[in-house]
Structures are given as structure tokens and as C-alpha cells.
Amino acid sequence: MIAEKMKDLVNNNSVIREMFEEGKRLEKIYxxxxxxxxxxxxxxxxxxxxxxxxxxxxxxxxxxxxLHGYMSNSGFEDVRLKIATSIxxxxxxxxxxxxxxxxxxxxxxxxxxxKSILNPGEEVIVFAPYFVEYRNYIKNYDxxxxxxxxxxxxxxxxLKEFEEKISSKTRAVIINTPNNPTGVVYSEDIIKEIAEIxxxxxxxxxxxxxxxxxxxYRELVYxxxxxxxxxxxxxxxxxxxSYSKSLSLPGERIGYVVIxxxxxxxxxxxxxxxxxxxxxxxxxxxxxxxxxVGECADLTVDINEYKKNRDLLxxxxxxxxxxCIKPQGSFYLFLKSPIKDEKEFCKIAKKYNILMVPGxxxxxxxxxxxxxxxxxxxxxxxxxQFKKLYDEIKK
Amino acid sequence: MIAEKMKDLVNNNSVIREMFEEGKRLEKIYxxxxxxxxxxxxxxxxxxxxxxxxxxxxxxxxxxxxLHGYMSNSGFEDVRLKIATSIxxxxxxxxxxxxxxxxxxxxxxxxxxxKSILNPGEEVIVFAPYFVEYRNYIKNYDxxxxxxxxxxxxxxxxLKEFEEKISSKTRAVIINTPNNPTGVVYSEDIIKEIAEIxxxxxxxxxxxxxxxxxxxYRELVYxxxxxxxxxxxxxxxxxxxSYSKSLSLPGERIGYVVIxxxxxxxxxxxxxxxxxxxxxxxxxxxxxxxxxVGECADLTVDINEYKKNRDLLxxxxxxxxxxCIKPQGSFYLFLKSPIKDEKEFCKIAKKYNILMVPGxxxxxxxxxxxxxxxxxxxxxxxxxQFKKLYDEIKK
Numbered sequence: 001m002i003a004e005k006m007k008d009l010v011n012n013n014s015v016i017r018e019m020f021e022e023g024k025r026l027e028k029i030y031x032x033x034x035x036x037x038x039x040x041x042x043x044x045x046x047x048x049x050x051x052x053x054x055x056x057x058x059x060x061x062x063x064x065x066x067l068h069g070y071m072s073n074s075g076f077e078d079v080r081l082k083i084a085t086s087i088x089x090x091x092x093x094x095x096x097x098x099x100x101x102x103x104x105x106x107x108x109x110x111x112x113x114x115k116s117i118l119n120p121g122e123e124v125i126v127f128a129p130y131f132v133e134y135r136n137y138i139k140n141y142d143x144x145x146x147x148x149x150x151x152x153x154x155x156x157x158x159l160k161e162f163e164e165k166i167s168s169k170t171r172a173v174i175i176n177t178p179n180n181p182t183g184v185v186y187s188e189d190i191i192k193e194i195a196e197i198x199x200x201x202x203x204x205x206x207x208x209x210x211x212x213x214x215x216x217y218r219e220l221v222y223x224x225x226x227x228x229x230x231x232x233x234x235x236x237x238x239x240x241x242s243y244s245k246s247l248s249l250p251g252e253r254i255g256y257v258v259i260x261x262x263x264x265x266x267x268x269x270x271x272x273x274x275x276x277x278x279x280x281x282x283x284x285x286x287x288x289x290x291x292x293v294g295e296c297a298d299l300t301v302d303i304n305e306y307k308k309n310r311d312l313l314x315x316x317x318x319x320x321x322x323x324c325i326k327p328q329g330s331f332y333l334f335l336k337s338p339i340k341d342e343k344e345f346c347k348i349a350k351k352y353n354i355l356m357v358p359g360x361x362x363x364x365x366x367x368x369x370x371x372x373x374x375x376x377x378x379x380x381x382x383x384x385q386f387k388k389l390y391d392e393i394k395k
Numbered sequence: 396m397i398a399e400k401m402k403d404l405v406n407n408n409s410v411i412r413e414m415f416e417e418g419k420r421l422e423k424i425y426x427x428x429x430x431x432x433x434x435x436x437x438x439x440x441x442x443x444x445x446x447x448x449x450x451x452x453x454x455x456x457x458x459x460x461x462l463h464g465y466m467s468n469s470g471f472e473d474v475r476l477k478i479a480t481s482i483x484x485x486x487x488x489x490x491x492x493x494x495x496x497x498x499x500x501x502x503x504x505x506x507x508x509x510k511s512i513l514n515p516g517e518e519v520i521v522f523a524p525y526f527v528e529y530r531n532y533i534k535n536y537d538x539x540x541x542x543x544x545x546x547x548x549x550x551x552x553x554l555k556e557f558e559e560k561i562s563s564k565t566r567a568v569i570i571n572t573p574n575n576p577t578g579v580v581y582s583e584d585i586i587k588e589i590a591e592i593x594x595x596x597x598x599x600x601x602x603x604x605x606x607x608x609x610x611x612y613r614e615l616v617y618x619x620x621x622x623x624x625x626x627x628x629x630x631x632x633x634x635x636x637s638y639s640k641s642l643s644l645p646g647e648r649i650g651y652v653v654i655x656x657x658x659x660x661x662x663x664x665x666x667x668x669x670x671x672x673x674x675x676x677x678x679x680x681x682x683x684x685x686x687x688v689g690e691c692a693d694l695t696v697d698i699n700e701y702k703k704n705r706d707l708l709x710x711x712x713x714x715x716x717x718x719c720i721k722p723q724g725s726f727y728l729f730l731k732s733p734i735k736d737e738k739e740f741c742k743i744a745k746k747y748n749i750l751m752v753p754g755x756x757x758x759x760x761x762x763x764x765x766x767x768x769x770x771x772x773x774x775x776x777x778x779x780q781f782k783k784l785y786d787e788i789k790k
């Protein structure tokens with residue numbers, strides 16, 4: 001009954017559902033407090049009080065028909081200007097409202113960008129491990145995903161392999177820093193090298209290659225790490241942003257795309273992305289939430305809560321003997337599986353009521369993703385279980 | 396720089412923008428109160444006070460992290476149950492929460508349905524005149540649009556032509572009642588005949604043909620007209636609903652899709668549509684607004700305001716000599732152009748500062764669409780201009 005393209009998606013979905021149901025099953029047997037679910041990316045740090053206060057203020061002051069009504073497909077002009085101003089102030093850029101398109105979260109942002117630039121059969125390069133939905137987004141527009149591995153020391157891209165895999169069909173490259181699932185933040189040097197390679201290859205193929213920077217975790221960084229603003233290094237860059245993590249608003253579906261004036265044919269691209277927003281059915285980003293993030297453009301949740309979780313979890317796991325790179329951002333930790341088959345490792349972990357996602361779900365087997373967007377107390381309760389798990393495997 | 400498929404869309408967009416800019420230009424010269432813009436479908440009747448009150452109540456009572464957080468891709472279960480219950484009560488149906496998928500408005504609803512069922516090259520039948528975006532939505536999934544004309548007496552579909560145009564490649568039929576742009580509500584008899592033809596053709600081709608009922612105007616009907624609930628007449632029906640018009644919330648992007656248990660393979664279809672919601676990047680409908688429409692499932696704006704507009708406009712135009720079918724619902728009136736070329740008619744109308752959309756934008760030349768979702772006072776001011784326009788053309 002369903003479209004051919006949907007069949008694989010439905011089959012894969014049952015795997016995700018099984019994991020979710022496994023969690024529920026374990027909770028029923030052992031009690032919620034004795035199950036350690038590190039599989040989800042649902043923000044755990046509270047929404048700032050200012051969000052709900054801002055919503056009430058807006059409801060009290062704005063005309064309801066305008067507030068909840070249609071606006072330009074790219075969003076309210078005043079909101080886009082506030083966001084552009086906030087970005088300019090924080091990253092020394094030079095955007096105005098025309099460079100910003102409000103979107104139904106980053107997932108929609110990626111979709112409308114890909115729809116706008118991708119012809120069937122064209123290639124999009126991603127760096128493994130990567131957020132698995134990229135594969136589906138690229139397939140939506142009949143593009144071909146090309147994987148380039150990160151090295152397992154720094155989890156930064158292997159640039160030699162990257163350069164070799166760029167072809168005349170390469171239309172775009174997706175980067176995600178701070179990264180899901182590794183927590184790594186790409187250094188300025190790496191960004192410069194990626195940009196240099198892209199410029200060289202653009203010239204070689206007399207083609208435009210877009211860099212798409214997926215940045216839902218931009219604000220979630222620790223230890224004063226700086227996240228370079230990608231448009232400053234490469235003109236043909238789309239920045240795709242979401243407030244899902246920075247303000248703990250994932251259900252509200254609110255984000256934006258930045259398209260700099262320096263991009264080739266930027267005016268036409270801005271128009272195409274705006275039309276795509278309409279044509280895929282989003283029409284515009286939710287209107288009340290646009291106004292809210294406009295008012296709260298400089299605000300974030302208390303990042304320190306995630307840092308506490310990272311430190312507690314990372315230090316504990318390293319102490320027990322596990323290996324992993326120290327996450328600099330996002331709320332994930334990418335643990336090396338102590339046995340080769342990480343799916344088997346996840347299975348053994350379930351005996352200790354620990355739920356994690358196998359690295360093969362991110363096209364990077366041999367590792368598992370641990371989401372530490374959970375209560376700090378849960379990590380405290382889980383750590384002794386991780387120790388037992390390690391000891392069982394190493395005995 | 397942009398994808399091939401986008402090029403036509405960008406070109407067409409300039410036509411829409413030109414009309415918008417023409418309105419702004421006229422307003423600058425003649426003053427806002429002397430320009431009669433009937434081109435837009437932006438609700439004019441105020442948002443019910445209960446909406447903002449409900450938002451505040453929800454903010455005061457629900458946990459912020461859960462309220463603004465991720466939920467199932469199909470939406471909050473309690474909201475879906477409330478909506479199912481409301482539909483059951485009003486239309487004597489028998490849905491539960493599993494039959495409802497919350498969406499980013501009806502436009503997204505149509506997209507995720509089409510993505511879920513349509514293979515490249517398969518055909519979708521629409522009845523002209525129709526909302527022009529259907530063409531884009533079908534193209535998004537490489538489907539082929541097949542137009543069947545409505546007769547110009549009743550603006551109900553020509554069923555003989557409909558039956559002839561159903562082929563082995565027909566995958567779906569879109570109906571839109573109350574209709575944009577004609578304001579016509581399909582009678583129960585017509586619905587029964589459409590269903591009968593579809594059942595016959597399903598058998599003939601041993602195929603499933605879906606009926607997609609796009610219903611953003613369901614609540615906007617006048618003179619006690621009944622709008623049949625389509626799932627009661629045909630099992631393989633998707634109902635695609637939006638609160639954009641019934642609650643004047645178009646900017647908030649909130650609606651739902653109904654998939655009845657009676658549909659062939661309904662469980663798999665429900666799963667496919669839910670996954671499509673995720674994969675096209677919506678992920679889920681905006682969470683706060685889900686809760687709001689759950690609380691306000693039985694509420695509508697004051698429909699009587701639109702009825703007043705319809706009566707004033709329709710009676711005036713008929714008195715002057717114009718011809719049109721009396722709208723039974725939605726907030727549009729489809730006027731027969733007094734000259735053959737309706738684009739020329741629109742051009743002449745601009746001399747009187749009247750803006751309307753040519754019927755060719757709805758694949759039905761010779762007519763123009765007048766949106767009466769405007770202030771009643773504007774219609775009063777505009778009517779003498781319509782009289783002058785008619786007199787000039789007929790002199």
C-alpha cells in the first residue's frame with residue numbers, strides 16, 4: 001500500500017521502536033530508577049523561565065490575528081533582524097534580515113536547503129560517524145550520500161579521503177560541529193583546511209560545492225571551547241540552526257537557515273530556499289515561537305548542567321578502563337566498544353539495564369553513543385553498573 | 396546554483412510577488428483604505444479569546460520540559476485522543492488516538508501523505524479549479540497531476556471525465572470541500588458517486604486508489620450546509636485538516652491527518668505517514684499548539700463574520716450584473732469574468748484599485764477568485780468600485 005521508497009524506512013523504524021519498547025519493558029520489571037536509558041537525545045536541562053514569561057508577554061502585547069497569522073514564508077522580518085543582530089554581535093559577522101530564513105527546526109532547514117540545491121544523482125559528502133537522518137534527507141531529493149571516515153584519534157575528518165572523494169557530481173558537504181555522536185568540535189585549522197580543499201575543487205570542476213553546517217549544538221560547548229562560525233571561512237556555506245537544544249525547545253520546531261550574501265547567486269538561493277519552505281508544506285516556522293526566539297536570541301539553557309554530566313560520566317568511564325575521546329560539546333559521548341562487535345556490547349549492557357545506541361547506527365561500528373542529556377543522579381546510579389559491565393567483559 | 400526542479404518555482408514566484416508589490420504600490424499612491432485587496436487567503440476573523448487564555452493555562456500547569464519537548468512523531472497521545480473524540484461526537488465516526496497524526500498544518504499533512512503513497516510516475520487526480528500548490532506537492536514525489544474539470548454550473552466534478560481519466564497508474568484523488576477557490580461544498584450524492592467510481596476502478600485495476608480529502612475549510616460553512624465526513628463513504632480515505640482557518644491560526648502550522656482503520660493495510664500506512672512526518676523534517680507538529688488545539692477541539696472562530704461578508708459581496712455583485720455561484724463555504728467567491736480573458740479583467744480591475752487572482756492560477760481560466768476574508772467595511776467601500784468596473788466593461 002505504501003510507496004517503494006518508504007518500505008526500507010518502515011523496516012528500519014521497527015529497530016528504533018524495539019529499542020524504545022525494550023526500555024519500557026525493563027522499566028516495568030526493574031522500576032524506572034533502575035533502568036539507565038542513554039539512548040535518546042531529548043534535552044534534560046530545564047527550559048529557561050524566561051521562555052514562558054516571554055510567551056505570556058507576547059500574548060499580552062501583540063495583536064492575536066497578526067501574531068498567529070501568516071507572514072512571509074521566510075518568517076517575521078523583525079525576528080529575522082533580531083537573530084541576525086545577535087549572530088553578528090557574537091561571531092563578528094555582517095548579516096541582515098534577508099540572510100535569515102526561519103524554519104521548522106534544523107531538520108526542516110536541512111531539507112529545504114537540500115531540496116533547493118540537489119539534482120537527482122548528485123552527491124553529498126558526510127563525515128562518519130554522522131546523524132543517520134542525513135541519509136534520509138539526501139534520499140528525499142534522490143541525492144547520493146558519500147561517506148568519508150573520521151579518524152578514531154580526534155574524530156575529525158580524514159582530509160585526504162575527503163579530497164579524493166570529491167567528484168564532478170559533488171554538490172554539497174554536511175558538517176556537524178559540535179558533533180552528534182562524538183561530541184567533538186572541529187578546530188579552526190580543520191575548518192580552514194576543509195574550506196581550502198573545497199575552493200580548490202570548485203575551481204578544478206568549475207562547479208559550486210556548498211558546505212552545509214548543521215549546528216543544533218553550537219551553544220552546547222564546555223571548557224571555553226570556541227566553535228568557528230563557518231561562513232567566515234567559506235562563502236558557499238549554509239548554516240542550519242535549531243533552538244531545540246540551546247533553549248530545550250525540540251517539540252516546538254523552531255530554527256533558521258543562514259545564507260550569506262557572499263554565496264554564489266545568493267539572492268536566487270535565498271528565494272529558492274524560501275519557496276522550498278512553502279512547497280514542502282512547512283509554509284513558515286511556527287509564528288508565536290518565532291517571536292519568542294527573537295526575544296531570547298542571546299539566551300541559552302544552563303550549559304553547566306550538561307558539563308557536570310559530561311565530567312561525571314567521562315571521568316567514571318575512563319577510570320574503569322573504557323576508552324573514549326573527551327567530548328567538547330553537544331551532549332553525547334562516543335565510547336569505544338571493549339569488544340569488536342558493538343551490537344553485542346549493547347546486548348551485554350542490557351543485562352545491567354544500560355541502554356546505548358550502537359555506532360553502526362551512525363555508520364561507525366565498534367563504538368556506542370551514550371547520550372548524557374539525563375538527570376545527573378541517573379549517571380551516579382549508572383556508573384557502578386558500567387563498572388560491572390566492564391569487569392564482566394574484561395574478566 | 397539551484398536545483399533544476401526549483402527553477403520553474405522561482406520563476407512562478409515572481410508573479411505572486413509582483414501582485415503583492417502591486418498592492419503595496421497602489422496603497423502608497425491611493426492610501427490603504429482606498430485599495431481593495433481580495434487576493435489573499437489570510438483569515439480576517441479574530442482568533443477566539445479562548446486560544447490565548449488556553450496557552451496561558453497550559454504554561455501555568457504543564458511541566459515546561461515535557462510541554463516543549465519531543466514526543467512521538469505522531470504527536471501527544473492525549474491531544475490525539477481529544478481530537479478523535481471531538482470528530483466522533485460531531486460526525487458519528489469511531490476513531491481513536493491511533494487514527495490521528497498531528498501535522499505542521501494541512502500543507503505538511505498533504506506532503507507526508509503523498510510521500511507515503513506515491514511512486515514516481517503515478518497519477519493523482521485533482522478537480523479543476525484547484526489550489527495550485529497541489530501541483531507542487533505532487534511534483535515533490537515525482538507524481539503526475541491529472542486534471543478533471545468541474546462543470547461551470549455547480550462547480551462539482553464532471554464524473555464522466557473523472558471515471559475516464561482513472562487509469563492503472565492512478566494512485567490518489569484529491570478533493571477539497573468546502574472548496575478553494577469556488578466556495579462550493581460537495582453534496583452527499585456527489586461524494587457517494589465518487590466513492591462508487593473509485594471502488595469500481597479499484598476492482599477493475601486490482602489496485603488501491605486513495606481519496607485525500609483536504610479540509611482546511613470544513614468548519615467554514617453557511618446556511619446550515621452539512622459537509623459529509625468522507626471516511627464514512629470510502630474506506631481508503633485520508634482526511635487532512637488544519638486549524639489555520641477554523642481558529643485563525645495559519646502562522647502556527649497546526650493540523651492533523653486522519654487514517655481510518657478501514658483503510659487497506661492501515662497500520663502500515665499510519666506508520667509510513669508518521670515516518671514521513673519525521674523524514675521530511677517536520678519531526679512533529681509544534682508541541683504547545685498541539686496542546687492548545689487539543690483543549691479547543693470543538694471551538695471555531697465566529698463563522699457569522701464570514702457569512703456577513705459573503706452575503707454583502709455576493710448580493711452586491713449579482714445586483715450589478717456579475718455572474719457567480721453562491722459560495723456555501725470557505726471564504727472565496729469565484730466570479731465569472733465578464734470578458735473572456737480574465738487576466739485582462741484583473742488588469743482593468745486594478746484601475747479601480749481592486750486586486751483579485753485570475754482563475755488560470757487555479758487551472759480554470761475565465762473566472763477570478765475573490766477572497767472575502769477581509770474587513771466588512773472594505774467590502775462596503777469596494778462595492779461601488781465593482782459597479783464602476785462592471786459598467787466600464789459593459790458600456
